[in-house]
Amino acid sequence: MLSQQELSDRLELQDLVFHYSHLIDSKSFDDLRGVFTEDAHVDYSAFGGSVGNLEETIAYLKDAVSDGIFPNSQHLNANLQFVVNGDTATGRVMCFNPMEMALPDGGRHVFLLGLWYVDEYVRTGQGWRIRRRAEEKSWVFNTPDFMEL
Numbered sequence: 001m002l003s004q005q006e007l008s009d010r011l012e013l014q015d016l017v018f019h020y021s022h023l024i025d026s027k028s029f030d031d032l033r034g035v036f037t038e039d040a041h042v043d044y045s046a047f048g049g050s051v052g053n054l055e056e057t058i059a060y061l062k063d064a065v066s067d068g069i070f071p072n073s074q075h076l077n078a079n080l081q082f083v084v085n086g087d088t089a090t091g092r093v094m095c096f097n098p099m100e101m102a103l104p105d106g107g108r109h110v111f112l113l114g115l116w117y118v119d120e121y122v123r124t125g126q127g128w129r130i131r132r133r134a135e136e137k138s139w140v141f142n143t144p145d146f147m148e149l
Helices: 004-025 029-034 054-064
Strands: 036-043 051-053 076-085 088-102 108-124 127-141
Touching: 004 029, 004 076, 004 088, 004 108, 004 127, 029 036, 029 054, 036 054, 051 054
Parallel strands: 036 127
Antiparallel strands: 036 051, 076 088, 088 108, 108 127
16 A cells, blocks of 8 residues: 555656646746756657757757747657655656657648656655656657658
């Protein structure tokens, strides 16, 4: 049986993961400072993205996931698996990610990504935060011919 603290921790971690996805989809990248620790390490290399600290990650997202390139996306998280150990935790979170891409000819193209987030979390004075996040590629569908994922 889970204690009230364990239930609270799991719900707070779930909210953190969902909040991350909302910020990415709404392109509120500066607000990621409230989701990650200051010394976070983020690895988006599974799909050709950046690897770096929080500020490098925010700069990358502002450039790579702008409205002009990817006007719309949805990050659907499921199968949240958390292991809490006091003030730290690990997680594996499934993500189903439809992306709409603006094409050079003015058209739009929708493709789908399947991935896992492999995370490390830490409890801070402001609540749970992501300390490390790495994407693990599962599958891709309908990517444009010029993209290599």
